[in-house]
Amino acid sequence: MTKAFIFDLDGVIVDTAKFHFLAWKNLAEALDISFSEEENEQLKGVSRFNSLQKILEWGHKNISKEEFNRLMEKKNEEYLSFVDQMSKDDILPGVLETLNYLKENNYPIALGSASKNARRILNKLGLNSYFDHIVDGNEVSKAKPDPEVFLKGCKLLGVAPQQAIVFEDSQAGIKAANTAHMISVGIGDKSVLGEADFNFEGFSEINEKTLKTLINFKK
Ligand code: BG6
Numbered sequence: 050m051t052k053a054f055i056f057d058l059d060g061v062i063v064d065t066a067k068f069h070f071l072a073w074k075n076l077a078e079a080l081d082i083s084f085s086e087e088e089n090e091q092l093k094g095v096s097r098f099n100s101l102q103k104i105l106e107w108g109h110k111n112i113s114k115e116e117f118n119r120l121m122e123k124k125n126e127e128y129l130s131f132v133d134q135m136s137k138d139d140i141l142p143g144v145l146e147t148l149n150y151l152k153e154n155n156y157p158i159a160l161g162s163a164s165k166n167a168r169r170i171l172n173k174l175g176l177n178s179y180f181d182h183i184v185d186g187n188e189v190s191k192a193k194p195d196p197e198v199f200l201k202g203c204k205l206l207g208v209a210p211q212q213a214i215v216f217e218d219s220q221a222g223i224k225a226a227n228t229a230h231m232i233s234v235g236i237g238d239k240s241v242l243g244e245a246d247f248n249f250e251g252f253s254e255i256n257e258k259t260l261k262t263l264i265n266f267k268k
């Protein structure tokens with residue numbers, strides 16, 4: 050059975066998760082809402098809109114629609130100021146080796162990210178040409194854990210969900226992949242991403258043999 054690959058972006062290809070954390074933390078603290086790594090974990094993979102809604106709920110704050118939009122913009126500006134300092138050197142260890150192997154062996158590859166900044170980030174990293182298709186936060190109406198982003202990716206790649214191998218660092222993303230009966234691969238802490246079919250700390254743990262195991266796995 051032909052297989053195809055879908056990569057999440059933030060926290061999988063590049064450690065932008067730390068920039069999201071910093072920008073949300075600054076915003077939350079300015080509103081007198083406490084914000085730790087634990088809360089941040091619940092925002093991974095979650096859209097910008099839903100993330101702000103969650104933070105405001107945690108702080109029991111009600112704000113106007115205008116203020117909500119202003120805060121989303123403010124957070125994004127700060128986030129992008131970090132992102133714009135990134136370069137190829139920020140690609141996480143092992144990612145390029147995996148992408149090169151998949152490209153050399155003609156596996157179709159898509160990006161499946163909640164981020165509206167995905168194209169800008171791939172450009173900064175010089176990774177655009179690896180992806181046959183990009184599905185990002187501008188193209189979906191339902192955020193992860195809804196599988197819409199991954200299902201769109203499958204459609205574009207021309208494979209059934211069971212043929213798609215998804216790399217994800219978030220609980221929401223693993224849930225999305227599992228709901229759609231895709232092969233889910235957790236990248237990061239296994240105690241957080243234990244629901245995935247496979248778990249790795251990072252791509253440096255993934256070699257040719259591992260990729261073959263993923264490719265031969267039947268759900
Ligand atoms: C996800 C991140 O990839 O994208 C989330 O894990 C983020 O933390 C979401 O909120 C939306 O990203 P952006 O760049 O559109 O704010």
Ligand code: MG
Pocket residue numbers: 057058059060061093094217218219222
């Ligand atoms: Mg992610």
